[in-house]
Amino acid sequence: MIRRLYSLLLLILCPFIVLYLYVIRGKKNPLYKAHFCERLGFVPTAAAKQAVIIHCASVGEVLAAAPLIKALLKEHPDAPFVLTCNTPTGREQLNQLFGNSERAITICYLPVDFAFAARRFIKQLRPKILLVLETELWPNLFYYANKAHCPVAVINARLSEKSLTGYQKVASLSRFLMQQITMLASHNQEDAERFIKLGLTPDKVTVTGSIKFDIALDNDQQNKIETIKAQLGNRPIWVAGSTHPTEHEQVLSAHQQLLAHQSDALLIIAPRHPEQFDKVAALIEARALSYSRRSQDYTPSSQVLLADTLGELKLLYGCGQIAYIGGSLIERGGHNPLEAAACSVGVLTGPHTYNFAHIYPELFALHGAIEVADQQALADTLQVYLRSQQSAMELGTHARACLARNQGAIARSITMINSLLGK
Numbered sequence: 001m002i003r004r005l006y007s008l009l010l011l012i013l014c015p016f017i018v019l020y021l022y023v024i025r026g027k028k029n030p031l032y033k034a035h036f037c038e039r040l041g042f043v044p045t046a047a048a049k050q051a052v053i054i055h056c057a058s059v060g061e062v063l064a065a066a067p068l069i070k071a072l073l074k075e076h077p078d079a080p081f082v083l084t085c086n087t088p089t090g091r092e093q094l095n096q097l098f099g100n101s102e103r104a105i106t107i108c109y110l111p112v113d114f115a116f117a118a119r120r121f122i123k124q125l126r127p128k129i130l131l132v133l134e135t136e137l138w139p140n141l142f143y144y145a146n147k148a149h150c151p152v153a154v155i156n157a158r159l160s161e162k163s164l165t166g167y168q169k170v171a172s173l174s175r176f177l178m179q180q181i182t183m184l185a186s187h188n189q190e191d192a193e194r195f196i197k198l199g200l201t202p203d204k205v206t207v208t209g210s211i212k213f214d215i216a217l218d219n220d221q222q223n224k225i226e227t228i229k230a231q232l233g234n235r236p237i238w239v240a241g242s243t244h245p246t247e248h249e250q251v252l253s254a255h256q257q258l259l260a261h262q263s264d265a266l267l268i269i270a271p272r273h274p275e276q277f278d279k280v281a282a283l284i285e286a287r288a289l290s291y292s293r294r295s296q297d298y299t300p301s302s303q304v305l306l307a308d309t310l311g312e313l314k315l316l317y318g319c320g321q322i323a324y325i326g327g328s329l330i331e332r333g334g335h336n337p338l339e340a341a342a343c344s345v346g347v348l349t350g351p352h353t354y355n356f357a358h359i360y361p362e363l364f365a366l367h368g369a370i371e372v373a374d375q376q377a378l379a380d381t382l383q384v385y386l387r388s389q390q391s392a393m394e395l396g397t398h399a400r401a402c403l404a405r406n407q408g409a410i411a412r413s414i415t416m417i418n419s420l421l422g423k
Contacts, residue, residue: 048080346395368399
């Protein structure tokens with residue numbers, strides 16, 4: 001009954017959801033209009049049946065899941081895979097990482113959780129297993145997967161106290177949702193307990209740790225970092241990754257303050273969303289700062305490098321003495337600090353890090369990250385660490401050590417997945 005009420009509500013909202021995705025989001029980013037039939041459950045004709053489906057919401061989840069996906073491709077060499085996401089940037093990242101593979105890999109959008117769309121999607125694919133990352137919990141998708149005898153596994157699952165409170169407000173729907181999950185791999189015991197409070201039976205939960213710690217630089221990536229470093233020259237460099245509107249301005253102001261003390265400093269700023277690239281360029285020009293775009297030729301005298309490319313953020317972190325992780329001076333909950341840590345680059349963050357509450361406490365405790373309260377504190381801290389290469393190196397070494405001591409979640413997750421696949 002509760003699922004039917006949920007489905008009815010979504011059906012009523014269907015015109016507005018379609019309007020939002022196709023018109024409003026499509027106006028900001030025309031790629032939202034492409035492949036739109038997939039949002040309604042139609043799958044590409046080349047998609048194989050009996051595939052392993054892996055769903056990552058957007059680019060952040062894609063990057064975090066990439067090592068797991070690669071490990072599963074190696075573990076199951078003969079299985080077809082369907083990789084899904086919700087956003088054009090996520091799709092582009094999947095295409096960059098897996099689009100040229102010789103394997104049977106289909107990349108498409110996950111349908112909106114309309115009952116008719118989820119039913120069509122599962123019926124057409126008849127998947128062997130459905131793997132979803134983090135908190136992508138969809139009642140109709142999970143229900144129809146179960147009806148098709150397809151196990152549903154939630155990988156890298158996390159649930160904050162705030163999210164728990166929200167799910168508890170729709171307790172009956174949350175209990176139904178928990179009943180559809182075959183197995184769940186949580187970040188830690190606290191997350192596991194929160195899912196159990198929602199109605200997930202304890203025998204379905206395995207604490208694996210976060211797969212986000214299981215990242216490393218391969219030789220090709222390290223070579224690319226060294227190439228970019230050579231282009232940028234020997235100067236104090238800091239990176240501001242995944243910044244948002246109103247945060248771009250704070251980062252640029254902090255850099256202007258830094259330039260008053262270190263005139264040769266370079267800021268690499270990487271906006272979170274591609275539609276912000278030109279807007280950030282305009283902000284840089286308005287402040288009379290000289291800049292280059294990463295997509296174009298680099299001018300050595302540039303005070304700012306605008307990272308207007310996709311899939312390079314980890315490489316750019318590796319070029320800095322220190323990194324500021326965006327979404328944290330504003331109330332967006334922060335973004336993943338571990339890409340910087342993987343490059344042995346220390347982390348600065350604002351106070352809003354609730355999206356990564358499972359990562360930051362240990363980074364702070366092991367002295368691999370520093371919290372700055374505001375724009376002024378960011379500028380002051382940058383001056384300290386860009387003046388002292390030794391201090392910056394120590395912060396980066398501690399960040400890398402925190403990463404290393406928490407690795408192993410991918411191997412534990414694959415063991416769980418293989419048990420569901422009967423391997």
